[in-house]
Amino acid sequence: MENNTDVSIHDFLERMRKPSAGDLVKSIKSFIVSFLNNEPDPEKDSSAVQDFFSKMEAAFRAHPLWSGCSEDELDSAGDGLEKYVMTKLFPRVFASNTEDVISDEKLFQKMSLVQQFISPEYLDIKPTFQNETSWLLAQKELQKINMYKAPRDKLVCVLNCCKVINNLLLNASIASNENTPGADEFLPVLIYVTIKANPPQLHSNLLYVQRYRRESKLVGEAAYFFTNILSAESFISNIDAKSLSMDQAEFEKNMESARARISGLSIQSTAPPPPPRDESTVHKTQMLNPKRETTLFQSRSSDSLSGTSDILNANSEIPMKKAESVSDLENKGAARLLKDTEASKIFQEYPYLFANAGDLRIGDVEDLLNSYKQLVFKYVCLSKELGDAATTSLASSSTPPLQALSGFDTSKEPEDHTMASSDVKETDRSVDDLVRALQGVGEAVVDKVLDVKQEEYTSVLAEEQT
Secondary structure, three states, X not given: XXXXXXXXXXHHHHHHHOHHHHHHXXXXXXXXXXXXXXXXXXXXXXXXXXXXXXXXXXXXXXXXXXXXXXXXXXXXXXXXXXXXHHHHHHHHHOOOOHHHHHHHHHHHHHHHHHOOOOOXXXXXXXXXXXXXXXXXXXXXXXXXXXXXXXXXXXXXXXXXXXXXXXXXXXXXXXXXXXXXXXXXXXXXXXXXXXXHHOOOOHHHHHHXXXXXXXXXXXXXXXXXXXXXXXXXXXXXXXXXXXXXXOOHHHHHHHHHHHHHHHHHXXXXXXXXXXXXXXXXXXXXXXXXXXXXXOOHHHHHHHHOOOOOOOOOOOOXXXXXXXXXXXXXXXXXHHHHHHHOOOHHHHHOOOOOOOOOHHHOOXXXXXXXXXXXXXXXXXXXXXXXXXXXXXXXXXXXXXXXXXXXXXXXXXXXXOOOOOOOXXXXXXXXXXXXXXXXXXXXXXXXXXXXXXXXXXXXXXXXXXXXXX
16 A cells, blocks of 8 residues: 555656646645635535645646556556645644544544443354454554555555455355355444454544545445445444344443443553562562553563463462463463454554554654563563573574564464473573564664655755746
8 A cells, every 4th residue: 555655656746846847836835825824624625625636637637747648647646646735734634623533532432432342243243254363454454544644545544454354254255155245244344343443533534535535536446445434433433232232231231341441441550569469470570560550461462473462450369389481371361362352452552563664654763662672671571580581682593573563463373382481592582583573673664764755855856846
């Protein structure tokens, strides 16, 4: 997705640099200045932008710079224009309406509660089509929607999510000799995935695409899937006991329990650390970060291919007759995670877990570095406490970089599951892997910075032509 739009904007800016593009550059700059000087009005803003895009598409087609170009090249110019203009206008038009902001918050809170207890059965999803592990891939795509400013990029996040679901349903129907799944099978899964993903500002993101994606491109398959995500949003906003085929009393009880649970987690996240008892390893590790209830099991999700993570209740009584190895704990966490219906909520605390190198922005570097330092510190402390490692040599491993940083793969288990508690080298292995993986991400970030600087430079040149 991003590569295609990067090519579009690069080609667009390159053409805008040429002297013959002076009239086009003036038109674009004039529109942006005029737009920003007007009072916000979502309907009028949308109409103005769409009219401008239509006018410019016709101008491109008639301009010598695009003489003899194919339809794909003209379409690419339109995408480049859209990305350039909407990036400039984004702060002014995205979630700028108070009603939209309120709707975002209500929808987010609703999904936060419902995801605590919902299961595929409540949405009448047949067992044949249930595949929650693979649905995580669809959730990952939808959760990327806030990473982009261009309407096309946001739309592609929705389309990728829908296509993952559609392909999974199709494969399941073939494997079980079922009829080809249709909207009745697709929409409930999309609703479930959306609730579990719970991307912030979903309402505003969908409105933004609806208002500012070029009308000529919001057709066909794109229109079909986008209509479905709008239907999913509407269903979730109005979700009640009847829509979940649930008894009213049971629904209210589940919602109340979800509120209590979320409230309890919020209170515990600011509470002082519990005093250590009986030299418990669990409580010692919790004291490393008193502001969060999450334990080291959860932080390990960032350096495990299968995303092993778990939340340990502070009141749990765990007999510690014998210190377990790090891999033993990983195995147990992985087993619990596969049964955990709230796995996606756990992963949301680690925004870079599902990120590709190309998804990162300059501003992410500091946050990523801090997260890395915290992860290494916690992991080393855990290894020390369990007696699995005396020290860590971060540059000695030859293990390949972790693939978890470039995508989520549920087909593989962590490679060190068979590690004996006495094997020091193996316990250091995941830290070494993480370091190497982060080095690779660092190189990608540098490349990204250079790309951004090139775009800025090209933009300046284009403006100078005026």
